[in-house]
Amino acid sequence: VPCIPLKDTIEMVSTTYMIALGCLFLYTSFILFLSDKCVKGTKTAGDITWKNALTVGIFQAIALFPGVSRSGSTISGGLFSGFTRDTAVKYSFILGMPTILAGCLLEFKDAISESEQFGSVLPYIVGFAVSAVVGICAIKMVNWLVKSNKFTIFSIYTLLLGLTIIGYEVYQKIA
Numbered sequence: 176v177p178c179i180p181l182k183d184t185i186e187m188v189s190t191t192y193m194i195a196l197g198c199l200f201l202y203t204s205f206i207l208f209l210s211d212k213c214v215k216g217t218k219t220a221g222d223i224t225w226k227n228a229l230t231v232g233i234f235q236a237i238a239l240f241p242g243v244s245r246s247g248s249t250i251s252g253g254l255f256s257g258f259t260r261d262t263a264v265k266y267s268f269i270l271g272m273p274t275i276l277a278g279c280l281l282e283f284k285d286a287i288s289e290s291e292q293f294g295s296v297l298p299y300i301v302g303f304a305v306s307a308v309v310g311i312c313a314i315k316m317v318n319w320l321v322k323s324n325k326f327t328i329f330s331i332y333t334l335l336l337g338l339t340i341i342g343y344e345v346y347q348k349i350a
Contacts, residue, residue: 181239193344199242200337206234207244207330210251218257223266227256235270242337245271246317247329260321268314 218227234252238245246267253263286299320326 194341196242197337197340197344199240200333200340202237203242203244203247204330204334204337206251207247207326207333210254211324211326211330213254214257216254216257216259216263219259219262220266223256223258223262227253227258230256231266231270235274242333244329244333245274247326250317250321250326264318264321 231249231252234248235245237243238248249267249270250263253266254260258266317329320329
């Protein structure tokens, strides 16, 4: 049996199995909804145990699949582990730094070869700057959603998106 790299498996799910992608959005919706309804935690950074870290890490690993929000998953994992909302958000974004950097490094090689081919690095610099600004705004929005007990808003969005994708794919199969 040939070994398929994890990155290829994840890309295959996102491009080949749209119904699976829709289900992954539904999973995101479910965990976000539950995390918004769970009992308010009291654990701060100094109270985090290795079991809590493992739980949040498992949620982050599941978030490798498209349609699963990495920050939503790790924040939910923290809330399920009894973290305060503030601790869950901070822990999630600190935990995301190595993941995001690793993803950037994986794609950096391709960007360099393409910039040599097209002769300009400027589009990558502009893309990086725009992504940084949008990323900061997204962090502030997620922080507000979690702290104000409004994670359900994003849960509804991912629910509708998942149902739309599944409905469209089913329609395509029967039409």
